[in-house]
Amino acid sequence: MSVTAAPGFRAAGVTAGIKPSGNRDVAVVINDGPSRAAAAVFTRNRVKAAPVLWSQQVVAGGRVRAVVLNAGNANACTGAPGFQDAHATAERAAAALDDSAGEIVVCSTGLIGERLPLPALLDGVDAAVAEAARDGGLAAAGAIRTTDTVAKIAFRRGAGYTVGGMAKGAGMLAPSLATMLSVITTDADLTSEQCDRLLRAATARTFERVDSDGCLSTNDTVVLMAGGASGVTPDEAEFGLLLTEVCADLARQLVADAEGASKSIAIEVVGAADEDDAVEVARAVARNSLFKCAMYGQDPNWGRVLAAVGTTSAAFEPDDLNVAINGVWICRRGAVGDDRSKVDLAPREVTVTVDLSAGSAAATVWTTDLTVEYVHENSAYST
Amino acid sequence: MSVTAAPGFRAAGVTAGIKPSGNRDVAVVINDGPSRAAAAVFTRNRVKAAPVLWSQQVVAGGRVRAVVLNAGNANACTGAPGFQDAHATAERAAAALDDSAGEIVVCSTGLIGERLPLPALLDGVDAAVAEAARDGGLAAAGAIRTTDTVAKIAFRRGAGYTVGGMAKGAGMLAPSLATMLSVITTDADLTSEQCDRLLRAATARTFERVDSDGCLSTNDTVVLMAGGASGVTPDEAEFGLLLTEVCADLARQLVADAEGASKSIAIEVVGAADEDDAVEVARAVARNSLFKCAMYGQDPNWGRVLAAVGTTSAAFEPDDLNVAINGVWICRRGAVGDDRSKVDLAPREVTVTVDLSAGSAAATVWTTDLTVEYVHENSAYST
Incomplete structure (x- = not known):
């Protein structure tokens, strides 16, 4: 059910050739509205990857049309050229959606210190946007896997609306693949301020309490998009509870699949x-x-x-x-x-x-x- | 040369039967004066072993007659009975020296959460005091080893005086055996205030900058005893430098012998x-x-x-x-x-x-x- 559990969202996962394995490595999650209210939390590491620096600017506006994610390369410690690559990724998704790059969040996970294979990634973005559909949630969750042995998805139903999400990562357990990424969607109608407040409260007690090896990634990102397709303005306490449950469910899946762990x-x-x-x-x-x-x-x-x-x-x-x-x-x-x-x-x-x-x-x-x-x-x- | 490099100190290492291996496991370092000026630094862990709690009180008085050390059992997390065991150890050493228990420092290293085999330890204290001699420095350094593969000793000569020391420990690398213990002696004539100030400065840039696994022991202790047998009041800057060199030398030996390390x-x-x-x-x-x-x-x-x-x-x-x-x-x-x-x-x-x-x-x-x-x-x- 993943990120397309809630009506109003489309997703896809495609193979762009970034992972040496040839597995799916580029995903998109598209919010078809009517609202674009959104919020995100990012790594507290002061050495932030280029996509985090880009996406912080996007989310500051409180509106997100789509999230583009790639696995296999973290685009971290890549300097100004790396930031341009993140920007170019957002521009390509915006062009495919006939929309503004300023409302496209970009997430990357994989090797640190290497430039993205940009032409391959941009072709992947085109393909993912073209394929994006209501049934694409699981493919998207698969495409963001790195050393994850399974895709992580969760959802909860509220009074007239749904909260669904996907995540990748092995806590911080894995090395340059440490990154924890998560996209959560809902068709509830919320303001971006509500999204921000509720997401911070939910992640503080869930994702932020997973600590596999104390190592803080440069790329961690959790995005919440509220498309409002249900037309329902939820009870904030109920929504917060469901959101926290989805986050907790995903967080527990991360620990359960942590690299090298036996407990x-x-x-x-x-x-x-x-x-x-x-x-x-x-x-x-x-x-x-x-x-x-x-x-x-x-x-x-x-x-x-x-x-x-x-x-x-x-x-x-x-x-x-x-x-x-x-x-x-x-x-x-x-x-x-x-x-x-x-x-x-x-x-x-x-x-x-x-x-x-x-x-x-x-x-x-x-x-x-x-x-x-x-x-x-x-x-x-x-x- | 170890803790008996400087005149005015005797030491011994004996087998009391605390280590299952049957190796030496009880050491004493005795200061025959004329001065008993001394200082110590202890673990910053708030869960402090009984010998640390005991020795903090002793060192607060600024005078130390002797240090008794045992390996094989840390006497940590042993509650009030464990504190009584540390006290009894000091009393036994004091009796053997015809002196006051209030000037006997006690150090332990080994398993956490188990009571000391007190009768064996006390017999070992008697034997160690009886054997203590100018040539006992190396035996003492051997007796405080746990998983250390070699004894750690160091000394430097100043203008008319000597600074010598011994240490045990694998940084914090080893488990309940993590403890770092060190005894440093000198025949220079110093006040206890000087000992305290100079020891804190020296350890801050040496022992405290060894960090093998971030784990802080419950038992860490570094003691400096200045017996004054040389009659020389040293230049404080020179003495501080030599003391720092001895501490750095010992600290590097700890890292070089750290358990399980290949670098x-x-x-x-x-x-x-x-x-x-x-x-x-x-x-x-x-x-x-x-x-x-x-x-x-x-x-x-x-x-x-x-x-x-x-x-x-x-x-x-x-x-x-x-x-x-x-x-x-x-x-x-x-x-x-x-x-x-x-x-x-x-x-x-x-x-x-x-x-x-x-x-x-x-x-x-x-x-x-x-x-x-x-x-x-x-x-x-x-x-």
């Missing part, structure tokens, strides 16, 4: 003084290499969890910390708790619960383990 | 607006898993360096960044530079230079690569 790990922090503390602690654990190696080894090593918690500025007393792994409280009051042999770490899904005993706020960050396969895949990539 | 990597940041910026950028690169995997794969992947730099708050413009690996400027002005095939990454020693083009400050952080062996060693440790 999908939820780091659940409870008893925090506030949500910021909970997120800081969860992220510190999620980024701790020694903890992640222990998970790979199916070793319920709570000492490494405590050592990670201790690096944060969150409110807690070391002697009040409790840690459970898969429900067994193996650390109580900062010291050894229940028998660690009761922890079953064989399943792929793992939940680590950290109780800070400092309040009632909570948050969860999703991560993966650090594996031999991760090192293999990320040491052998660009050579 | 010793200097991340050298130049052109920074100030030293804090330079350290922040160097540390961000040193902690980037994707960059570290690329080094393991001998892949001069400058895009991952830029992506790491982009996560910092340092002053720079993305289009002004230059990156060299082993002297080849493969990234110029934020984009592709010289031919990457010119970079030779076969040697163990690697230098990555990041030019921020934002000023004239510089700093270097030493790190290692992320290897399959690292994951193996750290996933198989406590199980």
Whole structure:
């Protein structure tokens, strides 16, 4: 169902020859309106790829006609010529749509530091726009895959409208292929200000809480387009909930398919003084290499969890910390708790619960383990 | 020469039975004065092991008679009973020396979350104090090894005095064995205030710039004891330089022996607006898993360096960044530079230079690569 679950959108995925594999590598998602209200969030990395720099300008206007995406080349660290390539991509899509390049978002994912094969890409843009159709959502989701083993799609139905989306990426787990891209569409009628506010709220608790290896891509982009074809102005709370569900669904799919990972790990922090503390602690654990190696080894090593918690500025007393792994409280009051042999770490899904005993706020960050396969895949990539 | 390079110090390393291997595992370093001026720096981890909590109190008094160290068990995350064990260790050493426990520093390294085998340890303390001698420096350095493949020692001669030291640890590379411990001695005559000021300055640019995997131990301790046996009050600048050289020498030995590492990597940041910026950028690169995997794969992947730099708050413009690996400027002005095939990454020693083009400050952080062996060693440790 993907990005064409909602009426008023067309999509396509085509082969332009950017991926050496010969698989589909260029996608478009076209909003046929009547509204073009849109918003996007981008990577916080200060080294931003050319398509991010281009698309930030586009989205500042609050209107998006279409998103063009390519896989196989990130168009990152390519200087002024790379920006011209992103601009040319938008111009070609605009020409094919008889529209303005200033309302075309461009996303790229793949190798860093190499120029795009522009003629091939532009031919691909023409072909994708020509093919774009209501049934093209899955092809689009396939075309943006890099090392993703499956296409990631999700949708939810609201009261008279639909929210659908696609995503690619392995969290930040993969190397120059790290980029997380997502396009979400809806036929609900929203202003661009609503799109912006609701998308920021939804991504803050979903995509931004996926942290596979702490590495921040230069290309991350999540775009929301609200075409308004349903004519329904949704209840904002309901829409926000559905949007968050779609984002959460896609985010979980990213973790589940993370490169080289053998565990999908939820780091659940409870008893925090506030949500910021909970997120800081969860992220510190999620980024701790020694903890992640222990998970790979199916070793319920709570000492490494405590050592990670201790690096944060969150409110807690070391002697009040409790840690459970898969429900067994193996650390109580900062010291050894229940028998660690009761922890079953064989399943792929793992939940680590950290109780800070400092309040009632909570948050969860999703991560993966650090594996031999991760090192293999990320040491052998660009050579 | 180690901790007994300077006159006025005795040391020993004995087997107490804490290490399953049966190797030496308890060390003492005794200061026979006439002065007991001393200082120490400890881990910034808020989850501090019991011996750190004990020793912080001792060092606050500015006087240290002896340091007792054990390997094989970190006495971390052991609650109030663990603190009592650290206290008992100091008491036993004090009794053997007919002195005050309030001037005995205790250091532990090894498994987290398990109680010390106290009777064995206390017998070891007795034996070590009984054996302590001027020629015991190397045995002490051997006894504090965990996964260290070699003992780490260093010394420098000043104008009428000596600075000597020992250290253990693999940066933070190893798991619950991560701890970095170091004892440095001198027969120069210094106040405890001088010890504190000079030790903080020396460690800030040496031990604190070793960052193998970003994981902060619960037990890190560096102690400086100035016995004053030479009767020489040193020139403070000269002493600071020698002390820094000893710390740098030991720090480099830690990186060279880091568990599972195949590369010793200097991340050298130049052109920074100030030293804090330079350290922040160097540390961000040193902690980037994707960059570290690329080094393991001998892949001069400058895009991952830029992506790491982009996560910092340092002053720079993305289009002004230059990156060299082993002297080849493969990234110029934020984009592709010289031919990457010119970079030779076969040697163990690697230098990555990041030019921020934002000023004239510089700093270097030493790190290692992320290897399959690292994951193996750290996933198989406590199980």
